[in-house]
Amino acid sequence: MTGETNRKPTSFDVARRAGVSRSAVSRAFTPGAAVAEDTRKKVLAAAEELGYRVNSLARGLQGDHSGIVGVLASRLDTPVRARQVQLLAQSLIRDGFRPMLVTAENPDDVAGLFDTLLGYSVAGVVVTSDTPPQSTIEACRKTRVPVVLINRDAVVGWGDRVISSPDRSGQMALCMLRSSGATRFGVLEPQGHTFSVTGRANAFKEAAGACVCLTSKDQSYSAARAAVSAVGRAEVARVDGLFCATDLMAIGALDGLRLDLGLNVPKDIQVVGFDDIEQASWGAYDLSTVRQDLEAQADIALDLLKSRTETPDLPIRTEFVPLTPIYRSSTKS
Amino acid sequence: MTGETNRKPTSFDVARRAGVSRSAVSRAFTPGAAVAEDTRKKVLAAAEELGYRVNSLARGLQGDHSGIVGVLASRLDTPVRARQVQLLAQSLIRDGFRPMLVTAENPDDVAGLFDTLLGYSVAGVVVTSDTPPQSTIEACRKTRVPVVLINRDAVVGWGDRVISSPDRSGQMALCMLRSSGATRFGVLEPQGHTFSVTGRANAFKEAAGACVCLTSKDQSYSAARAAVSAVGRAEVARVDGLFCATDLMAIGALDGLRLDLGLNVPKDIQVVGFDDIEQASWGAYDLSTVRQDLEAQADIALDLLKSRTETPDLPIRTEFVPLTPIYRSSTKS
DNA sequence: TTGAAAGCGCTAACAA
DNA sequence: TTGTTAGCGCTTTCAA
Numbered sequence: 288m289t290g291e292t293n294r295k296p297t298s299f300d301v302a303r304r305a306g307v308s309r310s311a312v313s314r315a316f317t318p319g320a321a322v323a324e325d326t327r328k329k330v331l332a333a334a335e336e337l338g339y340r341v342n343s344l345a346r347g348l349q350g351d352h353s354g355i356v357g358v359l360a361s362r363l364d365t366p367v368r369a370r371q372v373q374l375l376a377q378s379l380i381r382d383g384f385r386p387m388l389v390t391a392e393n394p395d396d397v398a399g400l401f402d403t404l405l406g407y408s409v410a411g412v413v414v415t416s417d418t419p420p421q422s423t424i425e426a427c428r429k430t431r432v433p434v435v436l437i438n439r440d441a442v443v444g445w446g447d448r449v450i451s452s453p454d455r456s457g458q459m460a461l462c463m464l465r466s467s468g469a470t471r472f473g474v475l476e477p478q479g480h481t482f483s484v485t486g487r488a489n490a491f492k493e494a495a496g497a498c499v500c501l502t503s504k505d506q507s508y509s510a511a512r513a514a515v516s517a518v519g520r521a522e523v524a525r526v527d528g529l530f531c532a533t534d535l536m537a538i539g540a541l542d543g544l545r546l547d548l549g550l551n552v553p554k555d556i557q558v559v560g561f562d563d564i565e566q567a568s569w570g571a572y573d574l575s576t577v578r579q580d581l582e583a584q585a586d587i588a589l590d591l592l593k594s595r596t597e598t599p600d601l602p603i604r605t606e607f608v609p610l611t612p613i614y615r616s617s618t619k620s
Numbered sequence: 621m622t623g624e625t626n627r628k629p630t631s632f633d634v635a636r637r638a639g640v641s642r643s644a645v646s647r648a649f650t651p652g653a654a655v656a657e658d659t660r661k662k663v664l665a666a667a668e669e670l671g672y673r674v675n676s677l678a679r680g681l682q683g684d685h686s687g688i689v690g691v692l693a694s695r696l697d698t699p700v701r702a703r704q705v706q707l708l709a710q711s712l713i714r715d716g717f718r719p720m721l722v723t724a725e726n727p728d729d730v731a732g733l734f735d736t737l738l739g740y741s742v743a744g745v746v747v748t749s750d751t752p753p754q755s756t757i758e759a760c761r762k763t764r765v766p767v768v769l770i771n772r773d774a775v776v777g778w779g780d781r782v783i784s785s786p787d788r789s790g791q792m793a794l795c796m797l798r799s800s801g802a803t804r805f806g807v808l809e810p811q812g813h814t815f816s817v818t819g820r821a822n823a824f825k826e827a828a829g830a831c832v833c834l835t836s837k838d839q840s841y842s843a844a845r846a847a848v849s850a851v852g853r854a855e856v857a858r859v860d861g862l863f864c865a866t867d868l869m870a871i872g873a874l875d876g877l878r879l880d881l882g883l884n885v886p887k888d889i890q891v892v893g894f895d896d897i898e899q900a901s902w903g904a905y906d907l908s909t910v911r912q913d914l915e916a917q918a919d920i921a922l923d924l925l926k927s928r929t930e931t932p933d934l935p936i937r938t939e940f941v942p943l944t945p946i947y948r949s950s951t952k953s
Numbered sequence: 954t955t956g957a958a959a960g961c962g963c964t965a966a967c968a969a
Numbered sequence: 970t971t972g973t974t975a976g977c978g979c980t981t982t983c984a985a
Contacts, residue, residue, distance in 0.1 A: 293762040295738075297978055308956045313980055323954060338759055343739040344686055345978035348677045348961050355720070363709070364898070369702035376696070376723045380733065385740070386721045387688070390709045400713065405628075406676040407718070426671055429626040508902060542903035565697070569841060570875035571904035630962055641972045646964055656970060678962035681977050 305333035357404040366564040374585035433595035457490025469528025473499035511539030516547035534560035638666035690737035699897040707918035766928035790823025802861025806832035844872030849880035867893035
């Protein structure tokens with residue numbers, strides 16, 4: 288029984304074995320199709336014996352989508368992104384979709400990769416990072432492929448969005464620091480522009496009025512730590528309430544503040560982050576932060592996708608994700 | 621120009637516009653096919669104008685695989701897994717494959733989900749977590765679908781493997797602790813059995829001889845921390861060299877040791893982890909560990925997949941991933 | 954409720 | 970090098 292090669296059984300094989308037509312087989316595997324319960328059972332039994340499974344490629348070729356959903360996600364090894372993708376994948380799978388992961392190593396690759404997705408007759412595309420090229424988005428619109436953007440800028444003409452309001456995020460962070468007694472504010476943000484990250488940093492600055500701005504090379508732990516350390520103790524001491532645009536950066540800042548500059552958090556300076564990644568709750572950091580509800584994010588994304596599939600001509604929508612202040616010991620209260 | 625719905629152009633449309641046959645179009649899009657450079661250009665131009673892209677579903681239906689590779693990966697929000705999947709996805713994409721992510725929320729779902737992968741005529745399956753059902757593996761063998769197992773037990777009859785040798789992992793950890801002056805060893809491992817995690821813990825025990833064993837509920841930070849704290853200072857103080865089966869657990873242990881038990885690492889007790897996740901290098905932990913080379917892991921997995929595709933009847937192989945000792949400040953040297 | 958027949962968009966074998 | 974032809978495995982009218 289070892290070593291033999293079998294051809295995959297087709298609906299034809301099943302049909303013959305069950306003594307019915309191929310249409311009957313197709314119906315037996317189509318939820319809600321008109322089949323006699325009796326035939327259905329015969330078909331299922333025959334299929335079981337033969338080890339038959341529906342060929343999704345053929346089914347997708349026939350119907351108007353393959354059930355595959357493209358998931359654009361770079362920097363997957365970042366805690367937030369990993370969790371986003373995990374939850375998104377689970378939601379999609381739960382609903383019978385299949386996530387196809389597209390990670391670009393190089394931003395220039397995004398266009399081409401996204402483009403090939405369309406060749407799989409995807410049921411939709413979810414974008415969690417990178418900015419897809421306008422031309423491809425346009426192709427999605429024309430062929431009525433739903434696009435959902437997570438924490439991204441609005442894309443002209445097509446794409447529903449689910450976002451954590453940058454304004455409310457920045458304001459909530461400020462509010463947390465204020466209510467913990469901070470009065471001289473600072474913000475740490477990465478270079479370059481991102482809708483959500485830069486957005487909430489700006490909202491924080493605007494709400495705070497006077498504000499010391501620190502800039503790190505990117506969103507990484509090490510860049511954030513280096514940025515804080517480079518500024519030096521004297522300069523940092525002018526601030527007693529620091530908002531870091533992401534938890535990862537906040538954790539880098541915490542290590543910079545304590546380990547490199549010898550400051551005491553929260554006594555000398557209080558720190559608030561954003562996201563509530565798992566690491567924020569680790570004992571050594573215990574970081575106060577603004578949590579964005581990623582479960583809700585995933586569910587909303589899925590809802591937008593499904594409703595858009597049913598009614599392609601719906602106006603374009605923007606949904607907001609719940610935010611919660613989480614007080615831990617990097618702030619005083 | 622807004623609101624119109626277009627049908628997707630097919631190779632037929634392109635053929636007509638370029639004044640050639642559909643085969644010519646097909647050839648123009650097949651690397652290494654016999655086409656005159658001139659025709660190829662005409663076709664590409666026409667395709668560009670029409671916004672045509674090859675329908676991978678149809679292509680996959682015709683050929684023997686769709687270019688999709690199933691990636692089985694649960695607990696994606698764990699640092700190691702996230703990085704594994706990221707690197708794997710990049711390697712696959714670089715070679716023209718498309719990773720389809722399968723995350724099971726519930727272990728019972730794995731079987732069904734894995735099964736549906738076969739319906740997409742996958743070019744292969746990579747397993748990074750969970751244990752796929754024997755029956756499906758058998759189906760893969762029969763239909764010659766390559767299976768690559770990462771840090772998993774051998775599966776009867778089919779599946780190439782890439783692993784970090786549990787024996788060498790455990791031994792290397794012990795060696796690190798010994799060379800840093802530890803003499804009384806302990807190991808922290810999670811309940812349940814996993815090929816790699818349990819494997820290296822056992823190898824460590826065996827090589828160490830006498831050894832205090834701590835068990836945590838699972839592989840999480842919090843379970844590890846709780847396990848260490850629950851044991852108490854007196855008991856833990858009997859150990860001066862602790863190996864934790866993963867970095868995540870080691871970090872939990874570190875917080876338990878320092879924050880909950882008030883011990884000094886590395887003075888009172890030295891700690892070594894496994895994986896070298898990014899967090900291990902964070903200032904607050906600075907954990908000594910055994911690094912498994914995840915880049916190599918991904919590349920080897922891809923190689924196994926490709927070679928198996930070319931030569932399905934190759935004997936089953938097991939490849940090893942490079943291991944490197946990383947000394948940081950949770951050990952004395 | 955069932956079956957026959959017509960494609961879905963593509964590639965591969967064959968002939969020209 | 971090119972075009973013609975025959976499917977890949979499925980779903981879906983349309984009649985029965």
